[in-house]
Amino acid sequence: MSGRRDWPLFEVFVRSRRGLSHVHVGSLHAPDAELALRNARDLYTRRQEGVSLWVVEASAITASSPQEKDSFFDPAGDKIYRHPTFYDIPDGVEHL
Amino acid sequence: MYGNDFASPSDAPSASPEPVEPGLEDFWRIVGEDGRIEPRDAMPEDYRSSLVRQIAQHAHSEIIGMQPEGEWISRAPSLRRKAILMAKVQDEAGHGLYLYAAAETLGVDRAELLDMLHTGRQKYSSIFNYPTLTWADIGTIGWLVDGAAIVNQVPLCRCSYGPYARAMVRVCKEESFHQRQGFEALYTLSHGTPQQHEMAQDAVDRWWWPSLMMFGPHDSGPHATAGHTAKSMAWGVKRFSNDDLRQRFVDMTVPQAEALGLTLPDPDLRWNESRGHYDFGEIDFNELFEVIKGNGPCNAERMANRRRAHEEGAWVREAATAYAEKTAARRTAGAA
Ligand SMILES: [Fe+2]
Ligand SMILES: [Fe+2]
Numbered sequence: 001m002s003g004r005r006d007w008p009l010f011e012v013f014v015r016s017r018r019g020l021s022h023v024h025v026g027s028l029h030a031p032d033a034e035l036a037l038r039n040a041r042d043l044y045t046r047r048q049e050g051v052s053l054w055v056v057e058a059s060a061i062t063a064s065s066p067q068e069k070d071s072f073f074d075p076a077g078d079k080i081y082r083h084p085t086f087y088d089i090p091d092g093v094e095h096l
Numbered sequence: 097m098y099g100n101d102f103a104s105p106s107d108a109p110s111a112s113p114e115p116v117e118p119g120l121e122d123f124w125r126i127v128g129e130d131g132r133i134e135p136r137d138a139m140p141e142d143y144r145s146s147l148v149r150q151i152a153q154h155a156h157s158e159i160i161g162m163q164p165e166g167e168w169i170s171r172a173p174s175l176r177r178k179a180i181l182m183a184k185v186q187d188e189a190g191h192g193l194y195l196y197a198a199a200e201t202l203g204v205d206r207a208e209l210l211d212m213l214h215t216g217r218q219k220y221s222s223i224f225n226y227p228t229l230t231w232a233d234i235g236t237i238g239w240l241v242d243g244a245a246i247v248n249q250v251p252l253c254r255c256s257y258g259p260y261a262r263a264m265v266r267v268c269k270e271e272s273f274h275q276r277q278g279f280e281a282l283y284t285l286s287h288g289t290p291q292q293h294e295m296a297q298d299a300v301d302r303w304w305w306p307s308l309m310m311f312g313p314h315d316s317g318p319h320a321t322a323g324h325t326a327k328s329m330a331w332g333v334k335r336f337s338n339d340d341l342r343q344r345f346v347d348m349t350v351p352q353a354e355a356l357g358l359t360l361p362d363p364d365l366r367w368n369e370s371r372g373h374y375d376f377g378e379i380d381f382n383e384l385f386e387v388i389k390g391n392g393p394c395n396a397e398r399m400a401n402r403r404r405a406h407e408e409g410a411w412v413r414e415a416a417t418a419y420a421e422k423t424a425a426r427r428t429a430g431a432a
Contacts, residue, residue: 006417009200027197029206031420043190066136
């Protein structure tokens, strides 16, 4: 009975068609990566939603912390010169 | 339940205004801006626990909901109908899994939630405690029960909790096939032999009122403060009252019944020009609360089947775990 409790959680990513990146679609439990892939096929691509699947053990993901959101992302806030709209270009100049 | 969250009057909490606790300013700002709360965000404890309950009950409803229809897979009248019904029942299993995964992002374990279902500490939608007596019940469930579920579920695609909203988007995409296949099956019967027509009418007569009960007790007008509605609305989880959703369902279903050539078993059902809606008769909520309490026609059978499926599947789960451990050990040995 405790079997399922021990199954790790996998995050599932689907490439919906060639030329697009894999996108996170949800998660599932499976005893190993191979079965996670098969379960993901049955769970997330029953209507041809994908041409390629990734499964990643959720415990292998390192995520940024929502509590540190400000200090973590703020440094990019005042560097508006990284955007093309920062620059003044004389009228009439094209392809720039 | 089944995308709606309500309790019997006895265990309904009183809706009290939420004082803004320190640390929850972001939560209330995001909810106020109609943004999405994500799993690791700070959130009020009762937001978290009530979402766990609602999502888990929704998940339980999806998997218990496989039973009434699953009973007819082997008796479907044609290979076409059998393939359709199998695909639908498989979708319902999928809906359950999307939802369990969404609940788990709130810090609970799926095994725990299944335990709660198996021990009766969490409920599932009372609609699945009614029997499927004839093949016409399968068409009627798709048309009315999935139809009512869609009306409940579409607003949840915009609910404030991100993982729940995303799961509902997937679910809603799949539900429209469920409703249409049911309508088509029922239309075929209704336009078949007189006996088939009678069978279709009988099924609709039995499922109409339970379908209206799926939206829960009254929660607008004088009942506005009953149950979870007020709180749930403040949190951006619920968008419309039970009564508004039920009215929406009635308004869209009446013309469909006419197209089917079937009647709905309510002498008070008629168009109200001044309201711009159909009026309908009083719902017997005592029946709903009796069924929720466990006194519906199939409660015991549904739970016994669910527990048996879980117990009889134990060896499969154990074997898969053993195989995974064996291959992992072999891989480590090979790498050494
Ligand atoms: Fe469903
Ligand atoms: Fe469905």
